[in-house]
Amino acid sequence: MDRTILAIETSCDETAAAVIKNGKIISNIISSQKIHANFGGVIPEMASREHIKNITNVIKAALLKANINKNELDAIAYTKGPGLLGALMVGVSFSKSLAYVLNIPTIAVNHIKAHVLANFIENREINLPILSLIISGGHTQIVILEKDNKSKESSLFKIKIIGQTKDDALGEAFDKIGKILGFAYPGGPMIDKMAKNGDINKFKFPDTNVPDLDMSFSGIKTAFLYFIKEQEKKDSKFIEKNINDICASIQKKLIQMIIEKLEKAIDITGIKNIALAGGVAANSYLRKKIKELEKQKDLKLFIPNQEYCTDNAAMIAKTSDFQFLEKDFSDINDIPEPRMKLI
Numbered sequence: 098m099d100r101t102i103l104a105i106e107t108s109c110d111e112t113a114a115a116v117i118k119n120g121k122i123i124s125n126i127i128s129s130q131k132i133h134a135n136f137g138g139v140i141p142e143m144a145s146r147e148h149i150k151n152i153t154n155v156i157k158a159a160l161l162k163a164n165i166n167k168n169e170l171d172a173i174a175y176t177k178g179p180g181l182l183g184a185l186m187v188g189v190s191f192s193k194s195l196a197y198v199l200n201i202p203t204i205a206v207n208h209i210k211a212h213v214l215a216n217f218i219e220n221r222e223i224n225l226p227i228l229s230l231i232i233s234g235g236h237t238q239i240v241i242l243e244k245d246n247k248s249k250e251s252s253l254f255k256i257k258i259i260g261q262t263k264d265d266a267l268g269e270a271f272d273k274i275g276k277i278l279g280f281a282y283p284g285g286p287m288i289d290k291m292a293k294n295g296d297i298n299k300f301k302f303p304d305t306n307v308p309d310l311d312m313s314f315s316g317i318k319t320a321f322l323y324f325i326k327e328q329e330k331k332d333s334k335f336i337e338k339n340i341n342d343i344c345a346s347i348q349k350k351l352i353q354m355i356i357e358k359l360e361k362a363i364d365i366t367g368i369k370n371i372a373l374a375g376g377v378a379a380n381s382y383l384r385k386k387i388k389e390l391e392k393q394k395d396l397k398l399f400i401p402n403q404e405y406c407t408d409n410a411a412m413i414a415k416t417s418d419f420q421f422l423e424k425d426f427s428d429i430n431d432i433p434e435p436r437m438k439l440i
């Protein structure tokens with residue numbers, strides 16, 4: 098079935114638009130809001146205002162790059178949730194208005210599901226079942242993607258959550274630790290960068306024991322804060338003098354914690370197809386460690402391209418394409434769902 102969809106993502110601090118034609122991404126534009134960098138986190142009201150400022154240009158750029166006229170569109174997809182209410186409102190309202198004018202349907206997409214399906218953007222042949230590790234700024238979950246026998250489309254599947262964080266998300270832990278170190282938000286990419294020149298074994302951090310496949314990252318963050326406070330009592334320039342080693346050591350600890358759980362999930366389920374999803378999947382130490390695990394356990398590994406790991410509209414477009422085939426359209430009365438669950 099011929100289909101061209103415009104997808105819009107405004108759940109947090111990226112204003113993004115992408116066009117997908119018959120399952121293939123033909124443009125992917127992203128405008129990242131710089132305004133939050135010095136506040137240690139995303140300021141919701143500012144994010145909404147920035148989206149309003151940027152959205153028209155971002156969409157125009159996506160259509161231009163795709164060489165598509167808006168009259169050629171068959172549907173408009175948007176992120177329904179989870180995310181910041183005001184930020185989501187911008188994308189949802191814009192999508193509904195444009196779709197109304199063009200007299201085409203809208204598609205409501207779950208942002209977290211889209212992170213998982215980012216793996217399908219470049220690899221169209223993925224054998225189910227897949228074990229997916231979702232590691233973003235707001236979510237940390239281990240899920241199984243299984244064939245959905247009820248679905249009309251053979252490409253669709255169901256999702257089962259088998260483990261998740263009990264408190265902070267992994268990306269959130271990176272960002273909070275980055276904040277303690279004085280980095281601008283988000284701290285994750287900066288820790289990754291600094292760690293490249295550091296010694297991963299210089300500093301040791303305590304283990305946290307959470308049963309089964311669940312996780313916790315708030316304890317390690319607190320332990321890190323006290324570690325820094327203790328060291329600074331002895332040497333006020335401790336951070337400055339050891340920044341690379343601190344980043345390398347804490348990054349090693351955080352990644353080790355998540356890899357241990359993934360390994361356990363592989364052993365329990367016996368599933369060898371592994372897909373990474375979410376912003377932290379861009380982390381270079383994680384990528385290295387997971388490739389080692391791939392060899393060790395004979396895995397089939399899927400990692401989205403870096404640009405599809407962090408928030409983007411291509412993943413929303415890809416997910417909406419599956420939904421289009423299922424005729425899973427949304428209503429004009431649809432509203433954002435800031436705390437939308439994965440399933």
Ligand code: KG4
Pocket residue numbers: 109212232233234235236267268269271272283284285286289375376377378379380381406407408
């Ligand atoms: O998926 P994402 O773009 O947004 C959410 O849906 O949350 O993830 C953003 C998170 C942030 O916490 C950011 O610090 C983290 O991903 N992140 C990284 C890296 N790149 C992004 N964390 C560690 N290393 C990176 N290279």
Ligand code: ZN
Pocket residue numbers: 208212233234375376407408
């Ligand atoms: Zn995200």
